[in-house]
Amino acid sequence: MKKVMMTSIATAMIASALAAHAAQTSQPVPRGIVAVRADGDVNALIEGVNKAFHDFKAEHTKQLDEIKKGNADALQALKVDNINADIAKLQAAVDAANEKIVAAQMNSATGALKDKEYTEAFSAHFKRGDVQAALNKGTASEGGFLAPVEWDRTITDRLVVLSPMRGLCAGQTISTAGFSKLFGSRGTTSGWVGETDPRPETNTSTFGMLTYNTGELYANPAATQQMLDDSAVNLEAWLAGEVETEFALQEGVAFLTGNGTNKPNGLLTYITGGSNAAAHPWGDIKTVKSGAAASLTADGLIDLVYELPGEYTGNARATMNRNTQKAVRKLKDGEGNYLWQPSFQAGEPATMLGYGITEIAGMPDIAANSKPIVFGDFKRGYLIVDRVGVRVLRDPYTKKPYIYFYTTKRVGGGLLNPDVFKALTVAA
Incomplete structure (x- = not known):
């Protein structure tokens, strides 16, 4: 019900x-x-x-x-x-x-606050600047005025909904400035021998490392002191709404095209020819040609799907923008069946060749040599790194009578596995 x-x-x-x-x-x-x-x-x-x-x-x-x-x-x-x-x-x-x-x-999972004392203390500081010990509860080593646990969790949950890449990709919460991951080169070899044959040394795998650094994302909404004094609305919800919208917009762009300078390394930068094509120890994301110099073809999309190894297709999906989806909707296979199909039940996306489609506005449009579609298993392929905690600093001094709520979150991202993706490049 x-x-x-x-x-x-x-x-x-x-x-x-x-x-x-x-x-x-x-x-x-x-x-x-x-x-x-x-x-x-x-x-x-x-x-x-x-x-x-x-x-x-x-x-x-x-x-x-x-x-x-x-x-x-x-x-x-x-x-x-x-x-x-x-x-x-x-x-x-x-x-x-x-x-x-x-x-x-x-x-609506629960109507009760998970940390009522801390939230009430934050509300007091939010309205009047009152400092209470509970403001640092659980994070004494970090200091500063922190958002309450419940408020922080709400923003994170909403970002999953508002930012498509967050909903698709793997996530990792860290407590330091960056996160490094080792990747084996898969170089181990073996051989067949007889009972008394010598056993020469075989090749051993080596390791490569990729570091996922974080950049700082911030928002700085303001409210007058009278608004804070007189407001009958949930001020924490208002601030969370302001922040989540801005963070989702900025994150969505960075997770696709970020250059790694004070922001994540975007997924598209790891495709063959991209600025990070040589960054991952396992190589770049390989491309499949669309079959036409400046447009999509049904054969090109079929090639895209079947170029991805079968072991990676179980949770695979296609990402594209709305203009690209419009073009895909007109394509048929050799038997006259449309490659695009609409949703058939609540909670299910439209599909391309049976695989879900996620619409991401930041994906490129169809044009010569562009890469408008990425197909693959995003959970296994791209990692989003979050530095623990959303910080909120109350600033009543910079622009009286406005109170600024300087809110920051440190976020990073990068490629996990290039093998689980294929990108469509518009080319004959």
């Missing part, structure tokens, strides 16, 4: 938001969403996606037939593009509903 209620609330919020957007922009709500009432659930959205995709397949087939006959129809092409855009909006609504369900489950 609780899960159904959270699902209904999430779906209603999305339907309301889309309707409001339509009213402001004078654009119609996509087909399938109009049927979602405030008391509906995510299944109605999924039905809308599947109906729109059925219409898309029919109209796209007509368009291709007319092109083969030499009768390209601009109106037919526009109709297909409009339906395609509707599918994108509907699928995005499904994905957003799934994220809201996850967020609701995270935030």
Whole structure:
């Protein structure tokens, strides 16, 4: 019952938001969403996606037939593009509903604070600057004014939802400035011998090391003292919301394209030809050509999936941006089956050749020599490193009457295993 209620609330919020957007922009709500009432659930959205995709397949087939006959129809092409855009909006609504369900489950696991004394002490310091011993509870060696344990945990949970890479990749919490990992070269050899044959020495594996350094991510929201004095809202939740949005935006970019200078080393930098292509002891992330100089092909995507060894495909998925997903949606295999398929149940993503798709806005667009799709097992392939603790420093002096809440978190990231990824490069 609780899960159904959270699902209904999430779906209603999305339907309301889309309707409001339509009213402001004078654009119609996509087909399938109009049927979602405030008391509906995510299944109605999924039905809308599947109906729109059925219409898309029919109209796209007509368009291709007319092109083969030499009768390209601009109106037919526009109709297909409009339906395609509707599918994108509907699928995005499904994905957003799934994220809201996850967020609701995270935030409603228990109504009680895990560290009530510490949270109350932080609230007192937040409003008035009162210093209490409990502010350093559990972290006396670090000193400073720290965010309460519950507040810190809430931000971390929400970042998993807001930042797609955090939801996909492995995580490691550290208590020092950096984290180093050893990688064996797999150089051990063996041989077959007879009973009395000599046993010469065989090769032994060597080791390489990769260090995952952290950079400092910060936010500096402000509020007036009167707002803090008079506010009846949950000020900790307000600050957490401010921070999580900014942190998720910055992290999402860095985990993909970060150059390692005061930030993580981004996944895309480890692909062949990237700035970190030679950084990992096991080499770089290999590429597969799309099959066309400036576009995607069905054969190229099939090659991408099957170039990844079978032992790494169990939890594999494809990451791409929305424009790329729009192009993938139009591709068919040799038997006329579409490579893209919509979600069929709540909590499940759209798929490409049977593997889940995660939409990440920071992925490159389709263009000559770009790498718009990465396919693989992200849990085994990329590591996100978090330095313990979110720090909050209350600053009432810099700009009176505003109180600044200088919030920092040290984050790093880098490649774990290049073998579990393949990247699609747009090339003939």
